[in-house]
Amino acid sequence: MALLLEVEDLKVAFDTPRGTVRAVDGISFAVEAGRTLGLVGESGSGKSVTSLAVMGLHHGATVTGSIRLHGQELTGLGERELGAVRGRRIAMIFQDPLSSLHPFYTVGEQIAEHYRVHFRAGRKAGRAKAIEMLAEVGIPEPARRVDEYPHQFSGGMRQRVMIAMALACEPDLLIADEPTTALDVTVQAQILDLIARIQQDRGLGVVMITHDLGVVARVAHEVLVMYGGRAAEQAPAERLFAAPAHPYTRGLLDSLPRLDDGDDAPLRAIPGSPPSLLAPAPGCSFAPRCARTTAASAEEHARCLAERPPLDRLGPPTAGHLAACHLPLVPEGIV
């Protein structure tokens, strides 16, 4: 089976002075080699916490559920065993490359560091690897720039350095947490193209975490929409954008101003704001903002507020479409 990463019923909770925050409350997904999963959600939806949990980077959090890489269970592994996976089999890039790079070391030293640890390589081999990686991510004059420091690179070039660092150990899975959010659109296009090219060359599985539905539409094969720490909807990208079943997904798409649309009618905003994770409502966490809940009969309305909707399959099993909603929108056309 080509399943690279399988996450099952992942829960991440933090104890805070104001109570337990269930940042991620039971999500499941899988990533195949060569494919991209788009993890979409607004601030506080749990998308970044999910990725950090996969990397085993949570200190002080309670993580339960199962995270398997090539069938190997990662939850419950000790720091040492996890260290052999982290950075080697799974690599991660972050939103802000400047704060993820050490200002006192050259980019070459930083790219080589993980490689040398994981492959027990010497200084010379590490440097050669760093130059090779810089060339692969499209940095001109790699043999000269390998000895420069992060501040000598522009924002887009720094993100390329991060990608070079992430890929130096030839991981199978790349987790990209808002990798282009801090970049200008013209540079964003370059970085997305670069990730796509490297993915093709290496058969890399990618988890792309973003709030930008445009980025998801461009790169993702499968999409997981998160809301309040839970999965609202999961589907292949084509289907999700063509026939969203969860009112939240629909609402997100409707509230976006689009370049390819007329702009006479007011935007259809979602009222209210994202939920607090400190005191989650017993029912559907989107219900207080949901137009379908408001329009529903008293009985259905009460159910949305009281009963947490399970993540149910929609359409034929082959469609791979799941939504957690008592009142899903009927997928048009392709049921």
Added chain:
Amino acid sequence: MAEPLLSVRDLVKTFAGRRGRTGRPGAPVRAVDGVSFDLGAGETLGLVGESGCGKSTTGRMIVRLLDPTSGTVTFDGTEIGGLSQARLRPHRRHLQMVFQDPYSSLNPRQTVARIISEPLLVQGAGAEEARQRAGELMELVGLIPEHLDRYPHEFSGGQAQRIGIARSLATSPKLVIADEPVSALDVSVQAQVVNLMEQLQQELGLAYVFIAHDLSVVKRVCDRVAVMYLGRIVEIGDKAQVYGNPAHPYTRALLSAVPLPDPAAERARERIVLLGDPPSPADPPAGCGFHPRCPKAQQRCRTERPLLEVVGTGGRQAACHFPEVQGVS
């Protein structure tokens, strides 16, 4: 256009260069390098561009949070670019600003009542009157007036931005400069604030200079749009022209780089991917500032700086030696 509400001419802002290790100041940075435009009452001009293009600096000079190095800002018939802060004060009530980050632009130790009434108190209103007006403004921007005595942290991001908008409207301005007013907000909340700003414009006859890097949002709100690159306007015109049939290669590339939330449309698209990053304004290239990244650059572009000139019909201007003119726009 009749007498414009705002008329900006040859606006320049130069910042002293950063001191190097020698202690000598570096080369001056021309953040804004000769920007001119007009804005009519009740109109919205979108100011777009990537980071460092000078769009925020332009906005800050208009409200005089920054003093222009040279050039003029004529607001409602008065040249305000060179006025002293004291002389500027009577004009300030008509000229307000909304900032990007609602939390850092609201004083955390002041109640909302105090924050919203501050501009009124500065303009000489009594405390009772100011408080009453603050309540009305809360209602106007869709907040509950009973929450007047709360503090900014008790509000969500979208609500906090509404407070920022309410404050900007306290003195019944004619012009609001909005600097990335929705980019710190979640997508679902962005639309609420965009709708609110449009509704307020209709009700109050406001003019906006809407500064943003998000081209989709700008297309949504503006009547006209100016695209900036390296401190200069490279294209300016009616929204329909600039978005529908861009003349400057940079505008074309910028628009084609915006991902559409539609996988099928994304795949079908022809994309112009620019090479490299925007150059530093501390060391701008000779000739056209865009030439090192321009797919159409010729010898002339490397030496001669193009001026903003009318392209085609409809009054749109572009600063390019080889503008794209497709059909009759």
